[in-house]
Amino acid sequence: VQALEESQLVAALRAGDEAAFMRLVELYGPSMLRLARMFVRSQAVAEEVVQEAWVGVLRGIDRFEGRSSLRAWIFRIVANTAKTRGEREGRSVPFSALAGEEDDGPAVDPDRFRGAGDLYPGGWKSFPEPWDDVPEQRLLSQETRDVVDRTIAALPDGQKAVITLRDVVGCSAEEVCNVLDLSETNQRVLLHRARSKVRGALEQYLTAA
Amino acid sequence: MSAQPITCQEIVELVTEYLEGTLAPEALAAFDAHLEVCPGCVTYVEQIRETVRLTGTLTEEQLEPGMREGLLAAFRDFKRG
Numbered sequence: 001v002q003a004l005e006e007s008q009l010v011a012a013l014r015a016g017d018e019a020a021f022m023r024l025v026e027l028y029g030p031s032m033l034r035l036a037r038m039f040v041r042s043q044a045v046a047e048e049v050v051q052e053a054w055v056g057v058l059r060g061i062d063r064f065e066g067r068s069s070l071r072a073w074i075f076r077i078v079a080n081t082a083k084t085r086g087e088r089e090g091r092s093v094p095f096s097a098l099a100g101e102e103d104d105g106p107a108v109d110p111d112r113f114r115g116a117g118d119l120y121p122g123g124w125k126s127f128p129e130p131w132d133d134v135p136e137q138r139l140l141s142q143e144t145r146d147v148v149d150r151t152i153a154a155l156p157d158g159q160k161a162v163i164t165l166r167d168v169v170g171c172s173a174e175e176v177c178n179v180l181d182l183s184e185t186n187q188r189v190l191l192h193r194a195r196s197k198v199r200g201a202l203e204q205y206l207t208a209a
Numbered sequence: 210m211s212a213q214p215i216t217c218q219e220i221v222e223l224v225t226e227y228l229e230g231t232l233a234p235e236a237l238a239a240f241d242a243h244l245e246v247c248p249g250c251v252t253y254v255e256q257i258r259e260t261v262r263l264t265g266t267l268t269e270e271q272l273e274p275g276m277r278e279g280l281l282a283a284f285r286d287f288k289r290g
Contacts, residue, residue, distance in 0.1 A: 021284050022277075029272040029280070047276055051283055058287045107221040108253075122216025127249030131259060139259075140266060148264055167264035173229065184231075192225035199260040 006070045013061050025054070028071060031169040032078045035179070038161040039082035041089055049085050053078040072175040075165075079179050107196035129207045144205065151201040155194055162187055163194035215239045220250045224257050 012020030032053060036046040056077045064073055114123045131139070138144060152160055152168070161180055165171045171179070177187050213235075215223070220243055226232045227240050244251050272280075 016288050018281075018284060022281065025272065025277065025280050029276070030268065030270050033272070033276075047279075050276075051279060054280055055283060055287060058284070106218075107224070108218070110218070113216075113218040120216075122218035124217045124247075124249040128252045128256060130252045131256060139263060144263065145267060148260075149267060152264070152267075163264065167261050168267045170265060170268070188225060188229060188231065191229075192222075195225060195257055195260055195264075196221070198264060199256050202260055202263065203256065 007066070010061065010064060010066075010070060013058070021058075024057075024074075028074055032075065034164050034168065035075055035078050035161075036082045038157065038164065039079070039086035045085065045089070046082070049082045050078065052085075053081045056081060068178065069175065072171070072178055075171070075175070075179045105193075107192065108200070128203065131202075131206055134206050138206075144202070147201055147205045148198055151198050152194070155197060158186075158190045159194035159197075162190040163198070166191055167195070213239060215243055217243075217247060217250050217253075220244075220247075221253060224254055227254070228257065228261075 009020050009024060013024065029050065032050045033043075033046055036049040036053070037043065040046050040049060053074070057074055060077070064070065068076075112125055114120050114125055152163055155163065162176055162182070165176045165179060166173070173184065173187055173191075176182065177184055180187070182190070215236075220240065223232065223236065223240060227237070232240060244254065
């Protein structure tokens, strides 16, 4: 959303404008659900969290100062609401704690690189096959998107939360750190692991005959 | 500036920092120098970019009508105080 539209939406929301509210619901609702889902066990609870968060947004909009984007501010409310709910469900591990513990495997299987005794240690045994020849239609097909979706769903919590906010929702690194209470480094480490795995899954899917 | 060369196996671990723009100048120079001579790693970096693009297409979804209605009702409730 452009800054201009954002400030108009804030003003309209403060004035109690229903159309502005529903515009925001359309804009951010799906992402808020995805975000809430990171903290709670079920889709139904995530929906309750989002509803509760919207009430928090309406209550707090007069105090929104524009120091972060409206989106980051709203997501922060979702995260806080969901965390409180998650704690009640006994799911309260902060993502920063996960950054160090989540599996630390390499981005690419070490078998794909030449060994220490080779003339080019650490070089590709054979180059990854480019996806240039894969038609755009196949890249954007539902099947390819399902591969991405399933891979993300199977990631450890911290990685899943970061790649969802960064690459699915389109948040900046700064917004993600703010919403999830992560340091820049932790954010980047989690993003790296997540993207590496999604690439690996896509490679396997796209280059399988 | 002649940077310490890095391997393909190191490239795949640095690619996120590369794309985030957080590599230190020397590491960035080494990364770029590697890409100059390694088509495999050029492909790899391209694939990570493509991965980000495809992941971004997952957003095109809509709220379920029931949820929309629930939120609209909550909004009207809130306005009534």
